[in-house]
Each structure stands twice: as C-alpha cells, then as structure tokens.
Amino acid sequence: MLGGIEAGGTKFVCAVANDDLTIVERIAFPTRSPEETFNDVFEFFDKFQLKALGIGSFGPIDVNEQSPSYGFITDTPKPFWSHFDFVGTLKEKYDVPVFWTTDVNAAAYGEKMKGSAINNESCLYLTVGTGVGGGVIYGENILEGFSHPEMGHILVQPHAEDPFEGGCPFHKNCLEGLASGSAIEKRFGRKGDTIPQDDKFWKIEAYYMAQALMTYTLTLRPEKIILGGGVMMQDHLLASLREEFSRLLNGYVATPDLSEYIVTPALKGDAGIVGSLLLAEKALREA
C-alpha cells in the first residue's frame, strides 16, 4: 500500500492506495498537538502494510536532505508544532521510503500528474486560503533551490482604492497581507464568504491576484496556473482575474489562451492527497 498525508494547519487527511493509485481508504481529522494528531495518524496507517509514504505538509518545513533538521516543521506560529520532527516520527514506526514536501507542492504534483495539467510540461499550483502559497512542477520535478518557495509573500502594488494597509506581520502589504482569506477577514471584520459578489472589493482582490500571476508568469513561465483555496470559492473571481491579468501583462509575453492557462484544480479538494500518494510512489521508484 502507498500512504499519503496531507498535513494542513487545520486538518489532516490520510489515505492509502493500491499500486495503481486507487484510494482504498481515507480519513480526515482536525490538527491538534503533534502527539494527539499523530495518534490518529498511526491508528490509521497501522492497519495497512505500507510500502512508501508521501507527505505534503503545512510549513515552513525543512526540505534540505543535508540539514540536521531535514523533515522538521521549522518556525511556525502554530502552537506546539515548531521544530517538530515530522518525518523522523513517521520513520520510527514505518521504515519505508518517504517523500517530504510542502502541501502546495504536493497539490501541484497531483494536478500535474492527474489533474488540470496532465497534458502540460509544467504547472504552478497556488492556494489562496488562510494564507497564500504556491508550488511549481517542471516535468516530474518539484521546483526547489535553497529551500521550498514561499511565493505568497511577494510584494504587489497597492490598489489606489483599497484603504486596507495590509495584514502580514512580516511585510504588511505583501500578496498574502492583502489578498489572503485572513487579509479579507481583517479588512472587513468578517469572513470572505459573507461579502456579496457585487462588492467592489472583489475587483481589488482580482487586481492583487492578477499582479501575482503576472509575476509568476514572467519568472516561472509555467504552462498552466491552477488556483485553489477557500477564497477561490468565489467563482466569479476567475473570470475577473483573467481579465485583469490580460490588462496588466498587456501582451508582453505569450501565454496559452487564458481560459486554458488560469484554471481551478481538476482534482478539486483532492489535489493535495492525490499528490501525496503520487509522491509516495515516486519515493518508492527512486528508493
């Protein structure tokens, strides 16, 4: 059995799949302390004979195999999780090949291999949820250098009619500080799903997201951009941000037709767990 873990800040999903990647069983439970959460993780996987594990985790995480803290969650504001040895804790119980990466990298991998980007050579997966984060795949490879990307924190130009000064504790008005689900909550004092579709704020949101997609397009040149996360539940956003993207980029570089280029995940909410299982298979293949 291949095992996959989508380790989110609020929810864990665990699943096992056959060699052909059909999911046999899956479970979801809330993220609590590492000890409590891992009790549930072990209870689930102990029932199966694991051959490999793929993990897409909330971050920041250490993905440098040369580092003494490889496989750890690093500095996170999330209580109890800073410096938790995620991979080590699993390896102690299951002595199998493990693929360890970020939640968004796993989702990007899932969409690349089995989702919206199945016919593309490269893709970017971006989540606009509580935070903003992204992962990029070229061929079968996850983009990674000194560490994994943190592309939610790029700077964007403030909108002239946006009174909000930004909510990122590190950068104030970076993309996440202006356009994430939490930024929307801070701006309005209530959640994004209560803001009517015709509120002019959504044009501002589209403006910020379009700037970011323009930056990712110019630097990464993915063949496809896939947008997930809670804020994208506003389905009118897709059309207005494509329009804004086109206006801003102004034809400077060619892209695929925007209706093909900027899309939502074909795997819907399963991109992360499917990607994790695919990465388990990759770990096994490369072991």
Next chain:
Amino acid sequence: MLGGIEAGGTKFVCAVANDDLTIVERIAFPTRSPEETFNDVFEFFDKFQLKALGIGSFGPIDVNEQSPSYGFITDTPKPFWSHFDFVGTLKEKYDVPVFWTTDVNAAAYGEKMKGSAINNESCLYLTVGTGVGGGVIYGENILEGFSHPEMGHILVQPHAEDPFEGGCPFHKNCLEGLASGSAIEKRFGRKGDTIPQDDKFWKIEAYYMAQALMTYTLTLRPEKIILGGGVMMQDHLLASLREEFSRLLNGYVATPDLSEYIVTPALKGDAGIVGSLLLAEKALREA
C-alpha cells in the same frame, strides 16, 4: 572547436574554445542588420572546424523546439531583427549541434559552471542594463516552461519619493520601467553614470532592485543571485540593496549570508560568452 556567440542588442561576441573550454580566439563587433552582422559571424567561424555552437541571444526568442519558429528572434523593436531565423541561418552553414537560449540564460549558465555559483546547486543571473532580464539554473538545467523568463517586467511598489511614473511601454512602472539603465536616463535626461554616488536616487534604485530580489527569492529560491549589467557599475549599489533586501524580506525565509547570496559575476563581462561555450559543449554531449 566549440563555438560561442553572445548576441547582444548592441554588440556581438564570438569565440572558439578547445574541448577543455580554453578560449582560443575571440572577436567582438557592433550589431547591425542581420545580414551585415552575420557576415562578420561567418568570417570568424569559417576559419575553424566547429563541433558545436552555443548561442546566448538578446530576445525575445523562440526556444520551443516544437514550434515552427524555433531558433528565431520573435517580435523585437530592434529594426530588421524581428522574425529573423538565427539558428536556421547558422545551421545552413555549420551542420553541428546548437544550443539556443537567451543571453541571460547563457550568462547564468556560465556563472553556475565556472563563476560565482560554481559551488551552488542553483543560481539566478540578473542583468540591470539597458533593460532588465534574468535567467535561472538548477543543477545543469535552465529554467524554462512555456518559454524563457522575462523577469525584468515584474511589478514593484513605487517609492513614495520617486516622482518618475515609469518608462516601460508595456507596463509603465514595472521593474524595468523604473530601474533599468534606460529608466534612469528617462528619469534624469542623462545617463546613470553621470549621477553622483550620493544622490538620494540610488536609495530608490536599491529599493526597486531589492523588491525584485525578494520576489525572485520567494518564488525561485536560488542559492545565489548574481547581478550584472551597466547599472551595477555603481558598485555602492550592492551594499545598499543587500541592506534594503534584508529590511524588506524581514527574515521571512532563510537565505545564505547576504554577502555570499547577492554578488557580482566572477566572470565579469565574460559570463555570457563563457556560458555560450559551455552550452556548446552541453549540446555536443547531449547530441
């Protein structure tokens, strides 16, 4: 002999090297019309027995091997060069493996293999000259997706004390529109090398560049950033943009020590031609 061409908008450099990549002969001449320029190119290379050619060209160029216009310069404002079949013109005379990429990709490759990033797994090379452009290498691979990057045109936040509204014909106040050598000339009505080192403009320039380096850091995570081009002749800029980078990024992600991370090319002005020769060798190896 390995042949290399650094095809710049104002100047061509051609060189031939032995298998160990020692340059045997080189020549530089001004870029004129394709016909005139290629007369000089042919005259130079005809003297040698070429085994492979590496080309780093000004752009935009078509690097998609599946495309009918692969090897062409695409739409350029440069008179006579739009839709010129660069690779085809060479292949007609020299039936050898050719590596075709952008000038900044070639320079990045040169710096990665023989320059400042020789001990790194990845690097970004950015030129801040007439325009702004960048290339990225991971391992031995040039980052490329739908096409090559055009990372000079990302948007940055305008500086509150900069009266200049930006000079990019496509985006007005993108990075190139605000911080390139031509943007400086438009802003002051004279060239950047006439602006005194203590002019407060250089802090503004550092602010724009630092924002861009922050964006590249968060999206690409290179192990090293190498800054070339005419504007970097202002050598005080390096220190002030490191400082500004550190202030803006605000510790959000780890980087190598900034004095190691943000540097100038070890190969100086030769990064492009050395990279082109290395790419000729790569073409030969992979043929």
